[in-house]
Amino acid sequence: MDEPNLKQAIEDKAREIGFDAVGFAPVTLTEREGARLRQFVANGENGDMGWMGERLEHRSSPQGLWPDVKSVIVLGTNYGPDHDPLDDLEHKDRAAISVYARNRDYHDLVKKRLKQLARWLVETQPSEVKVFVDTAPVMEKPVAAKTGVGWQGKHTNLVSSEFGSWLFLGEVFTTLDLAPDTPHKDQCGSCTACQDICPTNAFPAPYQLDARRCISYLTIEHKGHIPEEFREAIGNRIYGCDDCLAVCPWNKFASRTKEDAFLPRAELTAPRLADFLDLDDAGFRALFTASPIKRIGRDRFLRNVLIGIGNSGDASVLPKVTPLLEDESELVRAMAVWAVEKLEQRSQS
Template identity: 55%
Template sequence: MKPEKAVLTGRALRETVEARARHLGFEAFRVTQPHAVPDLRERLPAWLAAGHHGTMDWMEERAEQRAAPSALWAETRSIIMLGMNAGPQRDPLELVQMKDRAAIAAYAQRRDYHDVIKGKLKELGGFLSARSGEPVKVFVDTAPVMEKPLAQAAGLGWQGKHTVLISREHGNWLMLGAIFSRAALESDTPETDHCGSCRRCLDICPTDAFPAPYRLDARRCIAYLTIEHHGPIPHAFREKIGNRIFGCDDCLAVCPWNKFAGAARETRMAARDDLAAPPLAELARLDDAGFRARFAGTPIKRTGRDRVLRNVLIAIGNSGDAALADEAVACLQEPDPVVRGAAVWACGRLLARERLQQLFASYGGGEAEADVLSEWGLALR
């Protein structure tokens, strides 16, 4: 029989687990306590009450657990916050100038970080449990855990005026995970705010999604509109979305703290060449099987073809490229009315009125859903 490993505590436990975390590819490791962010009990309900979460009902459904980690697991004594660098290889702002191509958020141009980080968290959690003799729970993004405030309390960085965590070592590009443990670990010092008077992230936002510094109205955020929002994109934001078909990196890309950041080092977090700036025409032609094959293993696949195609059509309408009009015309036959509505809008932006009238005459008129007919009415004005 192999001898049992001795149970570690205190500094020895911390150093052993941190070394293992570094070995697994985590570039940031800090510890905090479940009661380290007491004002979450006021901040989160106020944000929800203002409706700034939009249709993300899951934010409200487990709000008590989000606001108090001990409500998620009462036995928690320590919270290890971990970060993995996911810095892009090129400036994301270059992509939004390529009007005939799709701009995809840097984190989505690669394998789904949930899969990569969750596996490593489970391995590290098992290692911690074996060395401490105490149970653990691991979380990455999908659980009711407020990772960014906890990461600030642990000293990984601070929440900038755009509400995203900023690290002095990795800029805006850390992907976060958490391990809740019953083991007692010494806490790190919380990070302080280093934004100063800078407001680059606020000023660059195309849709003015920040009603005030450190506050985000998700209903105006391009990331929310292109990923979380299920219905038609509100007309007020369509032109401002530009060619962004999945997420938006503008407020992240302009942060001056990125000068200390580097590209992702974890090989499974490397960006895929075919997702760097794919042609809009190519994406518009993907059927369901083609969509699933193209985006297999990425966060984009979870959003689904119809929502992404809606976004692609908005980008086509914003391209100013008449050569892409045929792609929008082809999508007038799509089963999903939201997709058809986006196709009508794109046609209205790219085609002459006479051609639009011909298309409407052959479209079916009164057989269409009211919202699609409304799109036609606006296009034919």
């Protein structure tokens, strides 16, 4: 099979398996991408994510990770929501959970499909392959931006003219030599909506993110106490933040995901914050089995919930909060103190 026909066959197979977008990337990135990563780490903007400072030579390009790779196949899976996530922020007594985390962990489904595509590729075109889905030192957004799948927006995430901001990414590295796509043109233009909406001013400049100020980082990756300067801005966001994604004008072309595994579970569709306060470790694990939320653990989850409770202004939940002042976790106790103080101030005003 000649190279153009092989690329078409790969795309057809990928779509048959269930992927919504397919692109072909080169195995090297420009010095600009590598320099941006090194500066990000040097400035400490990666916060607790120390792993980002490791193996920088591997992260700098696909070839740095695997010297034998000749081509990268970028696969996108649509996880578009059925409503505007910004609407969830209006209901202060209910939890706003990032769209990607309202059901099963996307890594499982995407990786299964990547392996299916890789097996087919090896069987039909003798070659070596490796698959990745946010689990290795791959700068997947800069790599994807080298294809026709989309471009890296001012919020640093990938934007698609077909799916807006709602694409899960995965990659198949192969020793097959496939011509890369013409990169998609950056179509952010003069728009600054994603930067303007950020509650914590996490974007020091277009195309730059200071993770230490990002609500997604603070509620998911950050292991300790969330700095007080960010707590009120977090509002009712208890796991991640979709503001910069949801506000993107390109979402007008987005469509709701067809994957049942990405549709929100009933119990994670605007749940009451107060309903989480009784969770012990076993209850937390049972509720979030197969969910990405499970990985932050019960204590960090309740830390986030208590910040949401404190911001809710609903003093009627004080009787459910006060027992947590004596919780075994120091992290939970501290946020319970903060929440009680906030609610009492509200009730006295």
